[in-house]
Amino acid sequence: MKILLTNDDGIYSEGIQILKKQLDKIAEVTVIAPDRERSTIGHAMTLRKPLKMRKVKINGDFWGYSLDGTPADCVIIGILEIMKTERIDLIVSGINCGPNLGDDIFYSGTVSAAVEGAMRNVPSLAVSIAGFEDFKFKSAALFTKKIASKLMKNILPANLVLNVNFPNIDYEEIKGVEITRHGKRVYQDEVKIIHDPQGTTHYWLGGELPEGNIEPDTDFEAISKNEISITPLSLDLTNYQMITKVKDWAKKWNF
Template sequence: MNILITNDDGIMSPGIIELADRLSERHNVLVVAPDVERSATGHAITIRTPLWAKEVKVGNRMIGYAINGTPADCVKLGLLAISEIKRDLVISGINKGQNMGIDVLYSGTVSGALEGAVMDTPSIAVSSSDWSNPIYSTAADFMLEFLETFDVKKMPPFTALNINVPSVEREDLKGWRITRQSRRRYKDYFEKRKDPYGNNYYWIFGEVVEDECSLDSDFCAVKENYVSITPLHAIMTDKDYFEELKEQSKGWEKI
């Protein structure tokens, strides 16, 4: 397959290099990624400044193109401008740390995949679940094997897969589960400090609030050493509440 790879950790991050190296064994890979880390940028795109695409080499080895923008920018450029080859798949990652629960709203990694889905290209986000000790090789090996059996052409429009791989050795993975996005989130708070001039500034911190650990939730699967595979949709309408509101709003049209 012709695969476009991006991330939010930056083009020189170990995760994206590991993924590109492994997938290049069987696929034609193009790397287009941010020039610096763009974590937690969500689905932002750049509209008021130009985007630069610079070739990145280590020695004589071509790594890919570094972009002074967000992961979503990188996907747009990779699919529409940098290469004339039509891409069969977009993969965003391998991210350092998990993207589960409410993380997906903030994640540049997940947004890179969703941008691909919006642009009618099958897309996958992949993360290694440990911030302090991500084992990228396990996630890269899993993705190479997964693409041998999974038919990306059958993915529905506007849908991306969010894959979280436990940070363990490959032989310690128990398998994989199809999961739902959990309610795992953060209880945020700010620490107030002062700079040398007496001005206030703030650092944000957060404590994890975990959803009930049901078997079909993303974080529970990863916690038990299963790869979590969660389908996400770019169209965010709450269908159940949509129908409820339609019932509640009967007669409102006259107001």
């Protein structure tokens, strides 16, 4: 089995290093990751400048490819160039330092890397820890290895994207696994305005990260119960419930 491993926290992130060691036990793993932190970069791609790639050794443990691009760039170059002569069985993106729950998926470079893989017909996992400090990477890595191993015993649809979130607790404390839908939380964003001595105005985007709505069958509910959340994602963003209504509106627009 061959796995392409990437992330959005950068190739020197502890999460990708610990995950690599676990996935090595079940597959041949190629690491292609951004050369620096690229969190909340979403599905950005680099189209207007050349990308530089270096082969680097991480903590003396393993070699990987460091790219001065985005997580989606890493997947594209991995599929089309670095691993073009190989059959990639699975793309794994993570382990992300922080949750990708609910609406986070629209901002996440971690999830977008997995989506890019599925768009190119490679089944993909995005894996994240739902915490903000003292990350339990080993626990998440052990479960990711289990999930990947069990998945590969099946014939997987090429457009598979699974968004996996782990509670930030030790392996023995995890209560189980739930297959969930992604939930909802409303961000209380704010813009801070700063004027420097030269009179230039600077804008800082920020705000507090809100709690998610603990609704039945959601990723937030699973995490609140110390369970692993696995959410199958769709590449089709069509709102089918609105098609008829929008058709009715369009009839009155007289274009």
